[in-house]
Amino acid sequence: MxxxxxxxxxxxxxxxxxxxxxxxxxxxxxxxxxxxxxxxxxxxxxxxxxxxxxxxxxxxxxxxxxxxxxxxxxxxxxxxxxxxxxxxxxxxxxxxxxxxxxxxxxxxxxxxxxxxxxxxxxxxxxxxxxxxxxxxxxxxxxxxxxxxxxxxxxxxxxxxxxxxxxxxxxxxxxxxxKIQKSIQEIPKNQRVLITAHDAFTYFGRAYDIEVKGLQGISTVTDCGLRDITNLVEFIIKRNIKAIFPENSVPNKPLRAVVEGCRKRGHMVTLGQELYSDALGEEDAWQGTYIGMVSTNVQTIVDALK
Missing domain, CATH: 3.40.50.1980 (Nitrogenase molybdenum iron protein domain)
Incomplete structure (x- = not known):
C-alpha cells in the first residue's frame, strides 16, 4: 500500500x-x-x-x-x-x-x-x-x-x-x-457532467460519468476565450442539454458558454448549482457532507436523465 x-x-x-x-x-x-x-x-x-x-x-x-x-x-x-x-x-x-x-x-x-x-x-x-x-x-x-x-x-x-x-x-x-444506483438512471450516452472547474474528476472515475470543467483543477487559473469556444464545440458535438454552476465559483464564464451555444443554434440549460469546494449553509441538509453529495447527485440525475 x-x-x-x-x-x-x-x-x-x-x-x-x-x-x-x-x-x-x-x-x-x-x-x-x-x-x-x-x-x-x-x-x-x-x-x-x-x-x-x-x-x-x-x-x-x-x-x-x-x-x-x-x-x-x-x-x-x-x-x-x-x-x-x-x-x-x-x-x-x-x-x-x-x-x-x-x-x-x-x-x-x-x-x-x-x-x-x-x-x-x-x-x-x-x-x-x-x-x-x-x-x-x-x-x-x-x-x-x-x-x-x-x-x-x-x-x-x-x-x-x-x-x-x-x-x-x-x-x-x-x-x-446510493450514488451508484442513482447514476444508473442516466442513459450511458448522456452521462456527461460539465461544471465550472475540474472539481468532479474523482466523482466521474468512481461513478462512471464523464466529466469536463471549464477551468482546471484550481479556480486560481482563469479560463480564456479559447476555453469557452472549445467547450461550446464539445457541448454541441455531444448534444449536451445541461451544464452546472458551482456554489464556490462565479458562474459568469458558464453563462458565456450558454450564450455561445445559443448563437450556434444549440440550447443548453444552466442547471441548478452544485456544491463543490464548500458545503451549504450550516443549518441546512446541504451543510453536511452527506447532504451535499446527495443533493448534487439528485441535481445531476434530474438534469441529465
Missing amino acids: LRSPGYKLVLLLIILLGNSGYKLYAHSTCKIVATTSIIGDAIENIVGDSAQVIKLMGPGVDPHAYKATPQNIQDLSRADIIFYNGLHLEGKMADILAKFSKRNPVFAASDGIDTVNYLGDFKYVDGLDPHIWFDVLLWKQALLYMSECLQKIDTLSANYYQENTQKYVKQLDELHE
Whole structure:
C-alpha cells in the first residue's frame, strides 16, 4: 500500500506526542481547527459534541483562492490540533500551515489516501487533483486516517471516537451504494457532467460519468476565450442539454458558454448549482457532507436523465 510522503512523518509525530505525554481533553475541551467546511464536517462526525471544532472557511468559500484572515490566525494559534485537505487545495495558506505545524499537530486528510489513487500530474507540486471528497470511498479512507490521528493523540477519548467513526463509515458506505444506483438512471450516452472547474474528476472515475470543467483543477487559473469556444464545440458535438454552476465559483464564464451555444443554434440549460469546494449553509441538509453529495447527485440525475 503506497502512502503519501507525509504519512510517515505524521506517524512519527504521533509517536513523539504520545511519548511526551501529550493528551488532549485531560484538563479542558479540545480545540480543533479545520480549514474547510468539508473537513470540519468529517471531524464533527468523529468527535461528536466532545470537542470544539472551528471551520476557517464558511459556506460557499473557494479554498483555492482563500487567504487567512486575522481571526483565522488567532484560531490557528489557539488550536490543539489542525486538519486541512492538502494536495494544494489551500494553496494560499501553505506557508501559514507550515508555520503552525512546528508548534502543534497539523494533519492533511489527503495523507490517508493511497497515492496510487491520486489524480493529476505528479510532476508538479500543484498538479494533483485535491477534490478527493467526491469519491465517497476515498473520503472514507481520509476520514479513517483523521480518526486514527485523533485516537492516537487523544487516548482518553479514543474509544468514543472509534464508535462514532464506525457509525459514520456505515453511512458513507450506504451513500456510495446510493450514488451508484442513482447514476444508473442516466442513459450511458448522456452521462456527461460539465461544471465550472475540474472539481468532479474523482466523482466521474468512481461513478462512471464523464466529466469536463471549464477551468482546471484550481479556480486560481482563469479560463480564456479559447476555453469557452472549445467547450461550446464539445457541448454541441455531444448534444449536451445541461451544464452546472458551482456554489464556490462565479458562474459568469458558464453563462458565456450558454450564450455561445445559443448563437450556434444549440440550447443548453444552466442547471441548478452544485456544491463543490464548500458545503451549504450550516443549518441546512446541504451543510453536511452527506447532504451535499446527495443533493448534487439528485441535481445531476434530474438534469441529465
